[in-house]
Amino acid sequence: MxxxxxxxxxxxxxxxIVTISVDTTKNEIIVDPANxxxxxxxxDEVVWRCNLDNIHKTDACFVVHFVGTSPFAEFAFTGGPxxxxxxxxxxxxxxxxxxxxxxxxxxxxxxxxxxxx
Numbered sequence: 001m002x003x004x005x006x007x008x009x010x011x012x013x014x015x016x017i018v019t020i021s022v023d024t025t026k027n028e029i030i031v032d033p034a035n036x037x038x039x040x041x042x043x044d045e046v047v048w049r050c051n052l053d054n055i056h057k058t059d060a061c062f063v064v065h066f067v068g069t070s071p072f073a074e075f076a077f078t079g080g081p082x083x084x085x086x087x088x089x090x091x092x093x094x095x096x097x098x099x100x101x102x103x104x105x106x107x108x109x110x111x112x113x114x115x116x117x
Contacts, residue, residue: 014038014039014043014044014045015044015045015046015047016036016037016038016044016045016046016047017047017049018031018032018033018036018046018047018048018049019031019032019049019051020048020049020050020051020052020061020062020079020101020103021051021052022052022103022106027106027107028106028107028109029101029103029106029107029109031101031109031111034111035111035112035113035114036113036114037113037114037115037116038113038114038115038116039115039116043087044087044088045072045084045085045086045087045088046072046084046085046113047082047083047084047085048062048064048077048079048082048083048085048101049079049081049082050062050079050080050081050082052103060078060079060080060104061079061080061081061103062078062079062080062083062101062102062103063076063077063078063079063101063102064076064077064078064079064083064099064100064101065077065099065100065102066097066098066099067098067099067100068097068098069097070089070097070099071088071089071093071097071113071115072085072086072087072088072089073086073087073089074086088115093115093117094114094115094116094117095114095115096112096113096114097112097113097114097115098110098111098112099111099112099113
């Protein structure tokens with residue numbers, strides 16, 4: 001008698017939303033959450049979302065650039081008003097990934113993201 005194996009339920013893809021704004025009185029970039037964090041489900045992605053009302057009057061609200069290695073297929077993302085990382089690269093390791101965030105007219109901000117295996 002043939003047996004059928006139970007199929008494990010798939011985890012629903014998760015989007016980690018990172019909101020980008022600025023403090024014009026301090027002339028600095030504000031990021032919430034400051035450091036993104038997610039589990040290593042390959043369907044998960046990060047969405048960087050501009051909350052600037054395009055105060056800088058350019059097409060690119062911001063640029064995200066990973067330093068060294070990236071858990072995603074790309075190392076750089078340009079947003080206006082948002083950028084999606086795409087799915088994590090299968091086989092990329094868990095750990096911390098450093099990235100820089102640039103908003104035109106503001107100093108580059110160094111951040112990091114964490115991926116849990």
